[in-house]
Amino acid sequence: MIITEKKLFDFLDNEKNVLLIEPPYKRKYILIGLGKIASYVKLRGGDVKVSKKPYPGKFFLIYITSLFTNESEIVLKTINKCKNSLFSKNIPIIVGGIFASLMPKYIDKKTNANIFVGYSKELDRTPPDY
Numbered sequence: 001m002i003i004t005e006k007k008l009f010d011f012l013d014n015e016k017n018v019l020l021i022e023p024p025y026k027r028k029y030i031l032i033g034l035g036k037i038a039s040y041v042k043l044r045g046g047d048v049k050v051s052k053k054p055y056p057g058k059f060f061l062i063y064i065t066s067l068f069t070n071e072s073e074i075v076l077k078t079i080n081k082c083k084n085s086l087f088s089k090n091i092p093i094i095v096g097g098i099f100a101s102l103m104p105k106y107i108d109k110k111t112n113a114n115i116f117v118g119y120s121k122e123l124d125r126t127p128p129d130y
Helices: 005-014 032-043 069-084 098-102 104-111
Strands: 017-021 047-051 061-066 093-097 114-116
Touching: 005 032, 005 093, 005 114, 017 032, 032 047, 032 061, 061 069, 061 098, 069 093, 069 098, 069 104, 093 098, 093 104, 098 104, 104 114
Parallel strands: 017 047, 017 061, 061 093, 093 114
Antiparallel strands: none
């Protein structure tokens, strides 16, 4: 399901223990969007764990970032691993980023995750937490 910026913040404002996942891309640093979400959650008293895969713990929200469409299989595998993991089953999953913004209906059809399209003005003003 494609979600609005308001719905994104409904999730982020109401969940205090959030897992941020950057699928196993070949990168050295956390993506800036995840850094901004981490800051936003922490500024509201929440806890954040950043991982490259589903992570055992008591999380109430999972946010997965996506890069380019050539990385689509990695993103889809990561989403489905989260959906099928004992640790993250039945936890809301939000997918955002470039691939999610370019092909939201494709991701929805393949995963039935919540998809945030575009960017957030509110998060754009938030400094990233690394």
